[in-house]
Amino acid sequence: MSVLAAFAITPVSAQPAAPTRDIFVTNCAPGSIQRITPAGVATTIASGFTSCPASIVFDDAGNIMSVGAEGDPTIYKVALDGTVSVFVTGSPLVDPARLVKDANGNFIVADESAKIIKVTPSGTMSIIASGHPYSLRLE
Numbered sequence: 001m002s003v004l005a006a007f008a009i010t011p012v013s014a015q016p017a018a019p020t021r022d023i024f025v026t027n028c029a030p031g032s033i034q035r036i037t038p039a040g041v042a043t044t045i046a047s048g049f050t051s052c053p054a055s056i057v058f059d060d061a062g063n064i065m066s067v068g069a070e071g072d073p074t075i076y077k078v079a080l081d082g083t084v085s086v087f088v089t090g091s092p093l094v095d096p097a098r099l100v101k102d103a104n105g106n107f108i109v110a111d112e113s114a115k116i117i118k119v120t121p122s123g124t125m126s127i128i129a130s131g132h133p134y135s136l137r138l139e
Contacts, residue, residue, distance in 0.1 A: 024064060028052035033064060033078060046078045055099045057107065059121065065107060067096040075099065075107065075119065088123045 023036045024045070031049030033056065036042045051069035053076065059065055064078040065087060073093040077085050095112035102108055107119040108128075116129040 024056060026053040026056055026066065028069070033066065044082075045080065046082045046084050049076070049084070054097065057099050057101045059101070059107075060105050065099060065101075067099050067109065070112075071095055075109070088119055088125060092117055092125055092127050 021038045025034045025036060026032075027034060030047060031052055032047035033045045033053055034042050035045050045064070049068065051072040053066040054069055056064050056066045059077070062080060064080070066076045066078060068074050068076065073091075073095065074089040075087045075093070075096065077087040079085075092113075092115060093109065093111060094115075096109045096117075097112050098110040100108050105121050109117040109119060111117055114130055115127050116131075117125055118128045119125050
């Protein structure tokens with residue numbers, strides 16, 4: 001915990017990566033994603049996000065998929081070399097809050113607009129449920 005406290009100013013989300021056992025941490029100040037190795041070495045993978053990368057998961061190729069902060073209708077793709085690109089943006093995304101990946105490689109998004117949205121690996125989006133999703137967990 002001391003590494004996280006010393007390196008990540010405002011940590012928001014953390015995701016372990018197998019098989020390396022590195023931990024990837026999103027940071028709101030200054031809008032970045034860090035990698036922390038089991039030895040405690042911390043490096044910034046990507047920075048310069050205009051919003052807070054709030055929730056992250058890995059795609060099947062090992063890229064980091066991240067939703068932005070409040071009001072940013074975007075899912076970003078971050079390659080491990082630090083290249084950041086827009087994966088999908090716009091309708092039906094309004095305010096994505098949480099992101100998980102299902103067993104088929106699809107991304108499931110809890111959107112603050114009271115929708116759950118499925119995003120396929122090719123970027124096709126569809127609403128699969130509505131209500132008030134504040135948290136997601138796939139079993």
